[in-house]
Amino acid sequence: MTDAFEQQDRVLLTASPLQRVGAFALAALVRVPHPEQLTAEQFAAAVAVMTRHLLVTADVAKAADPGGFWLGASYLLWPNSKMNPTARGKQSPDERRELIMQWRAMPDPASWPGVPCVYCDRPACKWFGKVDIPLGASSEHRNTTAPGHEGTALCYPCVASLWAFPYGAALSGGRAAVIHSWDDSFLAPVTQVAVQRTLAAAQVPPVKSKPVSYARELxxxxxxxxxxxxxxxxxxxxxLSNSNKEQFLQCQEMGQPVAEWLRSTVSRTDRRAGYRILAAAQGTRTVPGEAFLAKRAFGDPAAILHRVIAYLLDQVSARGAVPVEVTVLVPLVYSYCIEVLNMDEKDIARIRDLARRLAALLGQDSRPGPFGGFMRASAKGGDLYGWFRSRSVDWLLKSRPAGMPRVLLPVQDYRLLFDDDSAWSHRRLLVFAVMEALVEAGWEPKGATEEFEEIAEIAADLDKNES
Ligand SMILES: [Zn+2]
Structure with a gap:
């Protein structure tokens, strides 16, 4: 038992996301960069910090009172625990303190169940249930213990990590929101920031603020x-919520490619300039652009691209010209297609070449009609193939500028647009590339603005999620 006992003051990272967040939170509570660097003394100090925070609530009548932060959080995180029993109102502060100390103390090694910890395989110190293991921490995302079953065996550092995860979470609206990644180098600073915020929030009375759309994704x-x-x-x-009133768990993942790409909009100067426009393009009347960008990055990365193109067409319609913002979006749009949507670089190069030919064709006319015709044909229900067929003859016989290839739509380009799993995405990208090429060529349409009005309808059409 001595060896096992000695192991009980080392925090290890396990396969449980909440345990991992909690482990980093423990380290952050005593300003250690990584949980596996925690010494026995530092681990004990981190656990003591948490216990001290809970002890503050012993003198508090209600969660809303000053010092009641962790009491309020306990109903969300640790319902039916020793810090919030039904009879709490009748207990003296001393009784409350005693119960909290009992709850958080390491069980006497003589009482250990003699089974391994389900997270780390070291000797467990006790069987634990719903009080200590929040929904989402158990492997099946269930934390109820069947009658007659003893619960889940955990060692002390693992259960202490679970107690610590709320420090690494944002507690608001009756929910705990936790950011996790298997990339430890990312998880460490993110958890440190969350711990600082939680500690600060615990110091001030709760403020009721207006809910912000997709605030957690943002x-x-x-x-x-x-x-x-x-x-x-x-x-x-x-x-998640572990409360008696509402058990709730929602898991979402922002994929590595889109996460890294979003980061590149800060780290790369060529992508930085267009980010604000890309984000603004995602907004609706009720949801701010960046919030919707965050939401789409989780659930529907392709929609980010579709929305940008639809936004630009809306601008065409509103301004009667192709917006110059297209140019600043160029590095963002193509890198997004390659790095996030897995489009082939060579295919994109073909689409851009085709777009230059189309811009040469459409730009010969200063009236907006031919441009509108192409956009209409590109929209859902439009006959893009028919449009190409009729323009190809024209291109070959009269409208082709010197130096341009004789064939408007070579067979490889045909396949990309009409005979490919990503045909619809390629067509949308072609719309963008044509706008890019027209801006590059300095095309300034003149004429009836009504012609542009219907482009807004095409934009709405392109924005829908066809595959
Ligand atoms: Zn363990």
């Missing part, structure tokens, strides 16, 4: 863009 976007190194794994967002 926080992940902020964390990813603030990170100074390459993001090497996807970033998970867990939103």
């Amino acid at each position: 926080a992940v976007l902020g964390a990813v863009r603030a990170y100074g190194q390459r993001v090497c794994s996807g970033v998970e967002l867990f939103v």
Whole structure:
């Protein structure tokens, strides 16, 4: 038992996301960079800090009173624990303190169950249940213990990590939001920032603020863009409640490619300039652009591209000209297609070449009609193939500028647009590339603005999520 006992003051990282966040939070509580660097004394100090925070609540009548932060959080995190029993109102502060100390103390090694910890395989110190293991920490995302079953065996450092995870979470609206990644280098600073925020929040009375759309997703976007190194794994967002009233767990993942790409909009100067426009393009009347960008980065990365193109077409319609913002978006759009949407670089080069031919064709006319015709044909329900067929003859016989190839739509380009799993994405990208080429060529349409009005409808059409 001596060896086993000695192992009980080392924090290890396990395969449980909440345990991992908690382990980094423990380290942050005593300002150690990595949980596996915690000495026995530092681990004990981190556990003592948490216990001290809970002891403050012993003198507090209600969660809303000053010092009641962790009492309020306990209903969300540790319902039916020794710090919030039904009879709490009748207990003296001393009784409350005693119960909290009992709860958080390491069980006497003589009482250990003689089974391994389910997280780390070291000797468990006790069987634990719902009080200590929040929803989302158990492997099946269930934390109820069947009658007659003893619960989940955990060692002391692992259960202490679970107690610590709320420090690495954002507690608001009756939920705990936790950012996790298997990339330790990313998780460390993100958790440190969260711990500082939680400690600060615990010091002040709760403020009721107006809910912000997708605030938790937006926080992940902020964390990813603030990170100074390459993001090497996807970033998970867990939103959970362990409360008696409502058991809730939502897991979302921002994939590594989109996370790293979003970070590159800060780290790369060529992508930085267009980020604000790309983000603004995602907004609706009710949801701010950056919040919707964050939401889409989790659930629907392709929609980010579609929305940018639809936004530009809206601008064409509103201004009666192709917006010059297209140029600043160029590095963002093509890198996004390659790095996030897995499009082939050679295919993109073909689409841009084709777009230059189309711009040469459309730009010969200063009236907006031919441009509108191409956009209409590109929209859902439009006959793009028919449009190419009729223009190809024209191109070959009269409208082809000197130096341009004789064939408007070579067979490889035909395949990309009409005979490929990503045909619809390629067509949308072609719309963007044509706008790019027209701006590059300095095309300034003149004429009836009504012709542009219908482009807004095409934009709405392109924005829909066809595959
Ligand atoms: Zn363990």
